[in-house]
Amino acid sequence: MKIDIILAGVGGQGILTIAATIGTAALQNNLFLKQSEVHGMSQRGGDVQANLRISDKPIASDLIAKGKADVIIAVEPMESLRYLPFLSKDGWLVTNSTPFVNINNYPDKDKLIKKVKAVKNNIVIDADTMAKEIKAARSSNIVMLGAASSFLDLKYEDLEAAIRTIFERKGEKIVETNLKALKIGKEAAEKQI
Amino acid sequence: MQKILLLGAEAIAQGAIDGGMSGVYAYPGTPSTEITEYVQRDKLANELSIHSEWSSNEKTAMEAALGMSYAGKRAMVCMKHVGLNVAADAFVNSAITGVNGGLIVTVADDPSMHSSQNEQDSRFYGKFAMIPILEPSNQQEAYEMARKGFELSEKFKVPVLLRITTRLSHSRMGITRLDVIKQNENSLPGDPRQFVLLPSIARNRYKGLLNNQINFEIDSENSGFNNYTEGTNKKLGIIACGLALNYLNENYPNSDIPYPVLKIGQYPLPRKLVEKMFGECEEVLVLEEGAPVVEEMLKGYLQREKVKGRLDGTLPRDGELNPNLVASALGFEQDEAEKIPEIVSPRPPAMCVGCGHIDAYVALNEAVGTFGKGRVFADIGCYTLGALEPYNAINSCVDMGASITMAKGAADAGLIPAVAVIGDSTFTHSGMTGLLDAVAENSPITVLISDNFTTGMTGQQDSKALGKIEDICKGIGVAPDHIIVMNPTRKNHDDMVRVLKEEMAYKGVSVVIPRRQCVQTVKNKTLAAKLKELNLK
Numbered sequence: 001m002k003i004d005i006i007l008a009g010v011g012g013q014g015i016l017t018i019a020a021t022i023g024t025a026a027l028q029n030n031l032f033l034k035q036s037e038v039h040g041m042s043q044r045g046g047d048v049q050a051n052l053r054i055s056d057k058p059i060a061s062d063l064i065a066k067g068k069a070d071v072i073i074a075v076e077p078m079e080s081l082r083y084l085p086f087l088s089k090d091g092w093l094v095t096n097s098t099p100f101v102n103i104n105n106y107p108d109k110d111k112l113i114k115k116v117k118a119v120k121n122n123i124v125i126d127a128d129t130m131a132k133e134i135k136a137a138r139s140s141n142i143v144m145l146g147a148a149s150s151f152l153d154l155k156y157e158d159l160e161a162a163i164r165t166i167f168e169r170k171g172e173k174i175v176e177t178n179l180k181a182l183k184i185g186k187e188a189a190e191k192q193i
Numbered sequence: 194m195q196k197i198l199l200l201g202a203e204a205i206a207q208g209a210i211d212g213g214m215s216g217v218y219a220y221p222g223t224p225s226t227e228i229t230e231y232v233q234r235d236k237l238a239n240e241l242s243i244h245s246e247w248s249s250n251e252k253t254a255m256e257a258a259l260g261m262s263y264a265g266k267r268a269m270v271c272m273k274h275v276g277l278n279v280a281a282d283a284f285v286n287s288a289i290t291g292v293n294g295g296l297i298v299t300v301a302d303d304p305s306m307h308s309s310q311n312e313q314d315s316r317f318y319g320k321f322a323m324i325p326i327l328e329p330s331n332q333q334e335a336y337e338m339a340r341k342g343f344e345l346s347e348k349f350k351v352p353v354l355l356r357i358t359t360r361l362s363h364s365r366m367g368i369t370r371l372d373v374i375k376q377n378e379n380s381l382p383g384d385p386r387q388f389v390l391l392p393s394i395a396r397n398r399y400k401g402l403l404n405n406q407i408n409f410e411i412d413s414e415n416s417g418f419n420n421y422t423e424g425t426n427k428k429l430g431i432i433a434c435g436l437a438l439n440y441l442n443e444n445y446p447n448s449d450i451p452y453p454v455l456k457i458g459q460y461p462l463p464r465k466l467v468e469k470m471f472g473e474c475e476e477v478l479v480l481e482e483g484a485p486v487v488e489e490m491l492k493g494y495l496q497r498e499k500v501k502g503r504l505d506g507t508l509p510r511d512g513e514l515n516p517n518l519v520a521s522a523l524g525f526e527q528d529e530a531e532k533i534p535e536i537v538s539p540r541p542p543a544m545c546v547g548c549g550h551i552d553a554y555v556a557l558n559e560a561v562g563t564f565g566k567g568r569v570f571a572d573i574g575c576y577t578l579g580a581l582e583p584y585n586a587i588n589s590c591v592d593m594g595a596s597i598t599m600a601k602g603a604a605d606a607g608l609i610p611a612v613a614v615i616g617d618s619t620f621t622h623s624g625m626t627g628l629l630d631a632v633a634e635n636s637p638i639t640v641l642i643s644d645n646f647t648t649g650m651t652g653q654q655d656s657k658a659l660g661k662i663e664d665i666c667k668g669i670g671v672a673p674d675h676i677i678v679m680n681p682t683r684k685n686h687d688d689m690v691r692v693l694k695e696e697m698a699y700k701g702v703s704v705v706i707p708r709r710q711c712v713q714t715v716k717n718k719t720l721a722a723k724l725k726e727l728n729l730k
């Protein structure tokens with residue numbers, strides 16, 4: 001088993017929580033893992049990504065080679081496209097449709113979504129609205145994780161267990177909210193596959 | 194033991210804790226910051242009372258670590274690559290004094306300049322100081338090198354440079370810990386003059402260092418961090434330094450590299466192993482992250498054709514390596530990668546919504562306008578982002594502290610008034626001495642110390658300047674009525690512009706302090722308590 005994931009977003013949008021959840025699930029299964037992150041300047045509202053690699057054999061490179069990513073999980077639509085050079089021919093692009101606009105020349109949203117939908121395997125969901133509907137606006141990242149969950153080669157229950165581990169400190173209510181966010185993301189994506 | 198998921202930086206911290214370290218000394222700097230932060234929050238480190246407070250700058254950190262080593266204990270000092278420029282005097286001389294307790298100098302380089310002004314390669318410094326260098330190929334090895342590095346340092350009685358790069362520092366992997374080594378007891382150096390670098394003593398010690406070079410080399414030849422893997426195809430031999438080894442392995446998923454491979458994790462280079470490779474291979478490809486340090490040594494001045502790497506275009510001369518670059522260096526065909534769609538715009542970092550630096554710049558731009566453009570010397574921190582649209586507020590950013598001194602030099606040249614913009618943490622890092630120069634000559638400069646109570650850019654670490662800036666400026670000799678604190682808000686805009694214009698018109702040193710808490714720190718309770726105690730807001 002080997003899976004290469006790129007997580008994409010804007011500094012502050014919580015992609016590292018997605019990474020930590022997947023990573024925890026992987027370690028609980030005794031898999032090898034490498035997770036390359038962006039720290040520093042770009043975290044101030046710049047574009048950020050994480051390369052997450054999981055395998056049942058030792059992993060060499062911290063970085064994923066071009067054309068080799070199995071999945072891109074993006075919490076922002078423009079950022080999903082930035083890493084297209086890394087997506088493999090049969091890879092999945094799973095993105096949130098809500099733009100995060102902090103630059104003047106942000107492209108037209110409809111054109112952007114059209115471009116995303118032109119990618120062979122894509123899933124586009126409005127994670128922000130869905131998260132708000134379950135009164136968990138801050139869990140839109142976990143909704144995205146749910147949407148991508150069937151492409152990760154990890155058992156859904158393992159992701160649930162990882163969510164419990166990660167959010168345990170914050171109390172049972174937060175755990176439950178995030179489990180719900182994970183579920184609605186998964187269900188929304190299943191409708192599109 | 195169960196594996197723990199750690200960043201490379203954190204693995205080094207854990208390795209040092211487990212290696213019997215008594216103190217870490219550092220000034221924040223990407224990508225090295227997380228080492229010290231890990232020690233600060235680690236339970237075991239706290240139980241063992243391992244020192245982990247931030248230092249004012251890299252030089253003070255280096256010297257304090259050397260002092261701890263003098264007293265017999267194991268110490269680590271951490272910094273980003275440009276920090277080693279600041280610490281260089283202490284660093285180079287520490288190779289001559291040598292150490293008592295083990296001393297590891299951990300320096301994190303930033304090839305491709307993700308968060309830096311340059312991509313200098315610290316291995317040059319290690320070579321310059323003539324000390325052993327360790328360079329891990331992955332996070333587990335980083336852990337082991339930090340743990341073992343103290344022993345190596347104590348064995349040869351010299352500091353050891355541990356060199357990492359961004360990618361290793363900021364990538365996580367499951368780490369297997371080894372047992373915890375006890376800290377050293379206090380002890381004085383055997384020779385009471387070891388650390389007294391008077392010329393007569395220094396000459397002797399320098400000879401000792403020179404004589405030791407051969408021992409460092411022999412140690413490298415026997416080091417577990419270096420190894421030679423035989424290969425059947427001798428057309429090529431590959432020298433892979435540190436992290437570059439992974440990009441090589443990535444291109445052979447079935448571990449079937451046909452060529453001999455020399456993995457380098459400890460310097461000086463293991464001469465015998467390098468000679469073996471040159472003896473048996475037609476060509477040698479050097480894979481190294483950063484500058485062509487090893488390649489240049491092997492190629493020499495005469496450009497020996499046989500050596501391939503960054504100098505002959507086999508690999509790019511600058512920037513970080515990756516699996517694709519290494520694949521082309523190995524001659525693998527690669528599919529044309531998809532391009533980033535044109536619709537994607539760049540998204541550079543920016544100052545946060547509600548940041549006080551913004552209001553200070555809006556006022557400064559208006560005030561400077563009356564004197565003419567091109568006179569604002571800035572410094573390093575979040576406020577450097579004032580160089581970008583829509584502010585275009587600054588004309589320089591060179592190295593920490595350079596704002597005040599460059600403004601002074603420009604004023605000396607007749608660019609009057611000249612303005613400096615510097616953050617609170619940068620001011621105490623290396624702005625104070627420059628301010629003293631300006632005061633000594635009553636230079637017509639206006640210094641904005643944009644105080645947000647924190648070391649913002651690197652992730653909101655404590656600022657040594659907290660609550661001290663006015664007193665420091667007074668102590669240095671700035672006239673008290675030209676030290677003016679302001680609250681940078683939109684409401685105060687007109688006031689700020691007026692004050693700035695007045696101070697810029699003044700023919701001497703003035704300090705204007707726009708002061709507002711960094712928005713990223715509003716939830717920091719420890720800081721809130723300190724601000725309350727100091728009556729700051």
Ligand SMILES: Cc1ncc(C[n+]2csc(CCOP(=O)(O)OP(=O)(O)O)c2C)c(N)n1
Pocket residue numbers: 220221222223251273275276279573574575576593615616617618619620645647648649650651656
């Ligand atoms: C010699 C050196 N050390 C460390 C750094 C890393 N660094 C860049 S900005 C910065 C923080 C500056 O803090 P401050 O001056 O208070 O400004 P702020 O970011 O809070 O606005 C640091 C530590 C560096 N660039 N150079």
